[in-house]
Amino acid sequence: MAEFFINGFLVFLLAVIAIVAIQSIKVFSTVMLAGAYSLISAIIFVSLDAVDVAFTEAAVGAGLSTVLYIAAMKHLPKREKVVNDNTFFALVVCLVVGCLLVWASFDLPQIGDPMAPIHQHVGPYYITNTKTDMGIPNLVTGVLASYRGYDTLGETVVIFTAGLGVLLLLGDGRNNRDENE
Amino acid sequence: MIHGILGIWNYWIVIILMMTGLFIVISRHNLVKKMVGLTIFQTSVFLFYISLGKVQGGTAPILTGYKNTLYSNPLPHVLILTAIVVGVATTALGLALILRIKNEYGTIEENEIASFNTEENSK
Numbered sequence: 611m612a613e614f615f616i617n618g619f620l621v622f623l624l625a626v627i628a629i630v631a632i633q634s635i636k637v638f639s640t641v642m643l644a645g646a647y648s649l650i651s652a653i654i655f656v657s658l659d660a661v662d663v664a665f666t667e668a669a670v671g672a673g674l675s676t677v678l679y680i681a682a683m684k685h686l687p688k689r690e691k692v693v694n695d696n697t698f699f700a701l702v703v704c705l706v707v708g709c710l711l712v713w714a715s716f717d718l719p720q721i722g723d724p725m726a727p728i729h730q731h732v733g734p735y736y737i738t739n740t741k742t743d744m745g746i747p748n749l750v751t752g753v754l755a756s757y758r759g760y761d762t763l764g765e766t767v768v769i770f771t772a773g774l775g776v777l778l779l780l781g782d783g784r785n786n787r788d789e790n791e
Numbered sequence: 792m793i794h795g796i797l798g799i800w801n802y803w804i805v806i807i808l809m810m811t812g813l814f815i816v817i818s819r820h821n822l823v824k825k826m827v828g829l830t831i832f833q834t835s836v837f838l839f840y841i842s843l844g845k846v847q848g849g850t851a852p853i854l855t856g857y858k859n860t861l862y863s864n865p866l867p868h869v870l871i872l873t874a875i876v877v878g879v880a881t882t883a884l885g886l887a888l889i890l891r892i893k894n895e896y897g898t899i900e901e902n903e904i905a906s907f908n909t910e911e912n913s914k
Contacts, residue, residue, distance in 0.1 A: 621804045628811040628831055637823050644827045651834050659863035660841045661851045663871050667837070670875055675830070675882050682886040683823070686893055690821040691900050700818035704810040711809070715802040722847030724861070729846060733864040737852070747854035749865040750872065758869055765873045772880035779887040 613657060620654050635690045641679040648672035662750040801842045808835035820901040822889045826882060833878050840867040840874075 624647060631643045648671035655664035719726035740752040754762055808831060815828025844867035852865035889899055896904050 617801075621801075624808060625804070625811070628808055631827060631831070632811065632815055632819075637821060640824055640827050644830050647831060648834060651838060654838065655841055658841045658845045659849055659851045660844065660868045660871070661853070663837070663841060663868050663875070666872050666875050667834075670879050671830075671834070675879050678879070678883055678886055679823070679826075682890060685890055686823060686899055690819070690824060691903075693820055693900075693902060695902075697818045700814050703817060704814045707813065708806055708810040711806045712803060715799050715806065718799060718802055719843075720799065721801050721842050722845050722849075724846050724849075726843070728843050728867070729864050733866050736865055737862050741854055747856075749852040749854065749862065750868045753865050753869045754872060761869070761873055765877055768877050769880045772884045775884045776887040779884075779891050 617654065617657055620650055620657070623650050624654075635692055636688065637686070637690050638683055638688050641676065641683060644679070645672050645676035648675070662748070802839070805835045805839045805842070808832075808838070820903075822892065822899045822901060823886075825901075826885050826889070829885075830878070830882065833874075837871045837874065840871050843867055 627643050627647045627650070631640050631647070634640050634643070648667055652664045652668040652672060655661075655667060719728075736749055736753050736757060740746065740749050740757075744752045744756055746752055812828045812830075812832030812835060815831065816825050819825060819828065844864040846861055846863045849861040849863040852862045852868065854860075892904065893899050896907055898904060
């Protein structure tokens with residue numbers, strides 16, 4: 611029960627941060643709130659047994675992406691110009707989609723149910739065979755690097771493409787000077 | 792074992808966070824804020840996957856060496872690890888695009904950029 615209350619508190623914090631992020635007109639504070647949001651979701655991941663995900667989220671989600679945002683904010687306006695012309699439309703869309711999703715959520719398995727379909731397929735195979743196949747105790751690493759290595763290869767291709775895209779978009783600073791001359 | 796509403800309330804929280812992200816993406820014109828909205832949406836999806844992988848009474852999927860230890864499902868964790876890293880890559884690309892837009896139009900407010908485009912078309 612204590613776990614439930616701790617989770618409840620953390621999730622409440624997440625909701626508050628998300629709502630303050632909507633309200634704030636300073637873009638900079640929105641960016642910092644997004645960092646705090648990532649950090650709190652990392653704590654929730656720990657309580658849901660996903661320790662590897664938690665430290666990746668804390669390092670990459672809260673750390674690296676906040677650094678990227680701050681670096682970009684150096685060249686961008688710090689304040690948002692508030693125009694509330696489609697708030698009503700957005701609210702209606704969100705309420706309708708939200709209600710549909712809540713309706714769908716009744717068909718999902720209970721959280722923590724060991725008989726849920728997700729725990730019947732390849733999960734048990736990974737748990738029983740990682741030790742004999744790879745000899746490492748961390749199942750997440752075993753699955754990431756070996757059983758589903760192709761996923762990780764695809765991930766690195768995506769990162770490479772994104773890095774290439776950033777380089778092509780921003781250049782190395784020399785091209786911009788040429789255009790000005 | 793938790794039952795009834797307690798068993799699915801995590802999903803509802805995920806839905807609320809997801810809709811908050813969607814609301815920001817639709818209603819705000821500032822492109823950086825839209826990116827933050829997308830990040831919030833994305834993190835709520837992560838939370839959904841990790842909730843699905845949880846086993847009641849289970850522990851983190853690192854082998855303890857004891858028999859009959861109950862582990863949470865490692866597969867969603869792996870998928871989300873990949874998704875987090877890809878998410879940062881897309882954030883970087885999005886911010887680079889925003890910087891280019893700022894250089895080109897001098898603003899990052901979507902409605903102002905749209906009005907620039909209509910002016911150019913009417914000429």
